[in-house]
Structures are given as C-alpha cells and as structure tokens.
Amino acid sequence: MQVFREKDALKQAIRKVKSEGKTLGLVPTMGALHEGHISLVRNALKETDQVVVSIFVNPTQFDNPEDLKKYPRTPEKDLDLLVKEAKDLWVFIPSAYDLYGDKILSERFDFEGLEQVMEGKFRNGHFDGVGTVVKRLFETIEPNKAFFGEKDYQQLQIIRKLTRIKGLDVEIIGCPILREDSGLARSSRNERLSKENRKEAAFIYHTLLKARDLFGTKSVKEITDWVKKSFENHPTLELEYFEIADSETLKKTDQKINGNQYRAFIAAYIDGIRLIDNIALDN
Structure with a gap:
C-alpha cells in the first residue's frame, strides 16, 4: 500500500497508471473508517484497476467549528483497515494547504435547488464545501469512477449534479447503505x-x-x-x-x-x- 501526502507525487503515479491504459477509482473519505467505507473500497476494487482512497477532514463543509473539532480522527487505524483489505491500494492524505493553498475557502455553486433542502437548509454552506473539496479531488486524481455511499443520499445527488455542471468526466457510483446489526446506518x-x-x-x-x-x-x-x-x-x-x-x-x-x-x-x-x-x- 502506498501513502501519498502531497498531490504532486500522487499525480506522477497516476500519470504512469493511465499511460498503461488502466482505470482509476476514487473513494473520498474523511477518515475514521468503518465497514461502510470498506464496502465502497470493495466496490471500487471490483470495478477499477487502481483504487485511491482519500482521507481528508474537509474544514469548509462544517458550519459548526465544534463539530469539526470533535470529528473523529483515527489515521493509524484507518491505514490498518485499508492494508488488510488490499495491499495495492493508494491512500491520499493531503494537508489543507495542499488542497486549498493559503486560503481555505469554499467556491460557490448553483446546484439548481438540490443544496437548499434538508441538509442544506440546516447546515449553512455545507454543500459549497462538499462541492469544493470533491471538485479539487477530481481535478487532482482524474478518476474514471468515484464511489459514494447512499447514506449521504443528498450529497450523492449533489456530486452527480457537480459533474454535470462542471463537465467533469467521472462516473459517480452510488453504493447501498451498510448497517450495523441493529439497523443503525454505519457512520x-x-x-x-x-x-x-x-x-x-x-x-x-x-x-x-x-x-x-x-x-x-x-x-x-x-x-x-x-x-x-x-x-x-x-x-x-x-x-x-x-x-x-x-x-x-x-x-x-x-x-x-x-x-x-x-x-x-x-x-x-x-x-x-x-x-x-x-x-x-x-x-
């Protein structure tokens, strides 16, 4: 398993893979990985030749600073889980500076109303933050397919809209919700x-x-x-x-x-x- 902490090094590796005609899959995460994330990774491994798992707690999608502060971060456990799943995975763990530069700010998007209901209504600016980081990941990694869980169904629809309005050449794959034995959605x-x-x-x-x-x-x-x-x-x-x-x-x-x-x-x-x-x- 290779761990990349700078996008330039990852881009270089991606160029080599693509020159060999291989397909690239992306599983974007904010870490604190669980079986729900692993199910996305398994789907990506089945459908693409090389899988990149990104781990980045994106500050621009949190409207509550306390929520950002308390968001669980378990990098060593995350890497242990991933290497057990597949030893040829690539893991991208960028810094905020590497993705955003000097100014950690969201772009503004018009998702044609998708962003104004439910989560968007209760979490100010949330989907601008999601759109910003996903767009930057797509531009950096240029995946053929990207895999998202249906638990965040509104986010899934937002990402599909993002690819259309920005002309991003990536297929968005929605994956079923994985649940604990009690039925609670894994999160x-x-x-x-x-x-x-x-x-x-x-x-x-x-x-x-x-x-x-x-x-x-x-x-x-x-x-x-x-x-x-x-x-x-x-x-x-x-x-x-x-x-x-x-x-x-x-x-x-x-x-x-x-x-x-x-x-x-x-x-x-x-x-x-x-x-x-x-x-x-x-x-």
Whole structure:
C-alpha cells in the first residue's frame, strides 16, 4: 500500500497508471473508517484497476467549528483497515494547504435547488464545501469512477449534479447503505455514541422502515405526523427533520404522484450527536 501526502507525487503515479491504459477509482473519505467505507473500497476494487482512497477532514463543509473539532480522527487505524483489505491500494492524505493553498475557502455553486433542502437548509454552506473539496479531488486524481455511499443520499445527488455542471468526466457510483446489526446506518459519528445511545439510535432506522410500510396506504401528512409524534415520545432522540422527497430532485412532496420515486429522510440528535439516514419508499 502506498501513502501519498502531497498531490504532486500522487499525480506522477497516476500519470504512469493511465499511460498503461488502466482505470482509476476514487473513494473520498474523511477518515475514521468503518465497514461502510470498506464496502465502497470493495466496490471500487471490483470495478477499477487502481483504487485511491482519500482521507481528508474537509474544514469548509462544517458550519459548526465544534463539530469539526470533535470529528473523529483515527489515521493509524484507518491505514490498518485499508492494508488488510488490499495491499495495492493508494491512500491520499493531503494537508489543507495542499488542497486549498493559503486560503481555505469554499467556491460557490448553483446546484439548481438540490443544496437548499434538508441538509442544506440546516447546515449553512455545507454543500459549497462538499462541492469544493470533491471538485479539487477530481481535478487532482482524474478518476474514471468515484464511489459514494447512499447514506449521504443528498450529497450523492449533489456530486452527480457537480459533474454535470462542471463537465467533469467521472462516473459517480452510488453504493447501498451498510448497517450495523441493529439497523443503525454505519457512520464515523457512531464512534462518539455511548453503548446505550448506539442501541437507542437504531430507532431512526426502525422509524424509516415503518414509514416505508405506511407509504402504501397513508398520506404524506399522516406519515410525517406519525414520525414527529414517535420522536416526541422518545426519551433520548430529538428529531431535526423528517421529509419525504422526490428521489431525483429531492423536492419535498406533500402528495404522491404515480410514476415518481420517493425517499424518506431523517436527521436527529442523540446526546448532541447528529445522525442522518434515509430509505427508498418504492421497494
């Protein structure tokens, strides 16, 4: 396994691989790796000849400085996990200066409304930060394919839009959510949960499952009211939002339209730790 800490050295290695006609896959991460990330790496290994895993806690996508400060960082554990998975992986661990230069600032993007709902509504400037760092990674690495988890479904749609509006020649691959035995979506933030809160947080997924069951017979308003009531009655979880939205446009829906596909989205807090999840309602 090769570890690159400067983009110029990585670019040189990439030029050699591409001159040999090999395909390149990218798995962008912020570290604190878990089985969800590893599942992305496995997909990338199956679909491309050389895989790059980037590890970079991107400061421009945090609207809360305290959240950035507390974000888990486990570089040695991350590298151990990756080398066990495949010894020919490349790992890119840049500094903020290497990616951003002297000014750590976001570009401004128009994602045609995708950035203004759900996460964008509650996290000011978040998707400008995501778009900025992903664009820079794509320009540096020039992957043929990039792999993202569906747990951050809104982010996945934002990245797809980014490639279209910026004309970036990379195929975006969405990979299924990997869950713990309890159903809780795997996330780096889970490491901050106590054992008891980790157990309680599975309530988020079970609520989504029930919402999917209700979707066939109940109205959007009835489902939304039921979800809000369920969280109001929960002793430790606090609901930030629950929305049913079009899977493609992410526009919130109040009424189901035949032929459209929908997903349910949740963000909730437990002991000050913010967790998100989603589920397709059409299968």
